[in-house]
Amino acid sequence: MVTFVSVLVLIGVMILVHELGHYWAARWFDVRIDTFSIGFGPRLFGVKRGETDFKVSAIIFGGYVKMAGDQPGDEDVNDPRAFLAKPRWQRLVIAMAGPAMNVVLAVAILTGVYMVRYPKPLSPSQEGVIGYVTPGSAAAEAGIRDGDRIVRIGDLGNPTWEQIIIKEISNAGRPMQVEILRQGKDIWTTVTPKSDPQSGLGVAGWQELGEVQVAGVYPDMPAEKAGLQSGDVLLRADGQPLRSQHRLHEIIEGGKGRAVDLDILRDGHEERVRVQPVYTKLDGPERWVIGVSLEPRMQTTQLSLPAAMRESIRQNAQSATLMYRFLVGIIERRMSAKSLSGPVGIAQLSGEAARQGAIAFLGLMALLSLNLAVFNLLPIPILDGGVILMLLVEMLMRRDLSLRVKEAFLKLGFVFLMAVLVFTVYNDISRMLPPG
Helix, strand or coil: CHHHHHHHHHHHHHHHHHHHHHHHHHHHCCCCEEEEEEEEEEEEEEEEECCEEEEEEEEEEEEEEEECCCCCCCCCCCCCCCHHHCCHHHHHHHHHHHHHHHHHHHHHHHHHHHHHCEEEECCHHHCCEEEEECCCCHHHHCCCCCCCEEEEECCEECCCHHHHHHHHHCCCCCCEEEEEEECCEEEEEEECCEECCCCCCEECCEEECCCEEEEEECCCCHHHHHCCCCCCEEEEECCEECCCHHHHHHHHHHHCCCCEEEEEEECCEEEEEEECCEEECCCCCCEEECCEEEEECEEEECCCHHHHHHHHHHHHHHHHHHHHHHHHHHHCCCCCHHHCCCHHHHHHHHHHHHHHCHHHHHHHHHHHHHHHHHHHCCCCCCCHHHHHHHHHHHHHHCCCCCHHHHHHHHHHHHHHHHHHHHHHHHHHHHHHCCCC
16 A cells, blocks of 8 residues: 555656646747646546646556657647647747756755754765675676775766766776775775676665664564664674675675674664564575665754755756766667666655655655656657757758658657567566576
8 A cells, every 4th residue: 555655656646746847838938728637648637727628537657748749740739829839949849848947846846854863974985985896796806805995986086976876877898997095005906896686776785884774664674673773883793893794685695594693873872683584585585684674874954955056956957967878878889778667666665765765766766766767868759858959950051850650650659668678677577586
């Protein structure tokens, strides 16, 4: 039930904001709007206001604003209030308004979140220090060890761990020049992140040095039954100091189901809890887990409105750049499209985020809203990017494309979108099935 409600809210808000962008821009240029729909297919309910039918339709994964004369061959295309009767620059603004509103939503959400809770590293001087290297990983093969500090990666000097992760996941199969500082000596090496078979993202096999904190606890799992809570700092596992998330996973996996004693820090006091792992499929293949999501321990503060907005814009610009690099990686066949999620995957993510709390849910909404904007701006027929591309071509040619070309363009776009939908649903289902 939580997943169903959360996905309705998540998808509903993003689509509503996107279509409101088209609607307001069209109204500004006096385009007649026949239908404003959240969803596709049969009409469930709605209300008619003036000349516009505002409705909710059965298939919620999408929406549209039907404007008079917005398709080639429409009978009212000669209406002075028709979309195609308006100057091309006005149609361009209308097409761009939807993705622009999704960007505004993403920036606004993160701005609000950072005014309430903004995490920053406890010790900036330790940024870039490696706390764990996975045996056999790309980093291990390059000779990198625990305790090394990354002082340069590619063209970035003194990178934050966030920047290191972006370089790592966007460079699957591509060599990266890395400079590390080890016991006062500078060492250059080459790291080639391996492509993760499930996500298609680059994986170097290193992890940041830092204290490990519980970000969320899964319901009805051993961690919850043992009393672990969000915000708990994990100090030791079976007496071994924890300086990375992977060390805990390694200890749990190595125990093969044996109970793990965790020393935790809660409200300034140390406590010990015993957790009995279970062998199950939680967020990947079946393995021994205790049912927690982890994050590096951060210092939480609140930003002022100007500072929160600046940080929100920076984070969204960084995320958009990463999405672009990922798409380029798919085209270059360095990265796999298996990490693309469809309706089922989005529903799962929204349910998990909702259970972790409002901050996690809002963060997911901001990220997906930005994803929707980037996806819609791709130069694919039917999408806003396809409309923008056709308008730009017509503006360069100083004449309209033929009706036959436009219709072929739209049919091609429809087939492509259906293929993408089928592929992403297949990805979602295959991730849910046991391997082999």
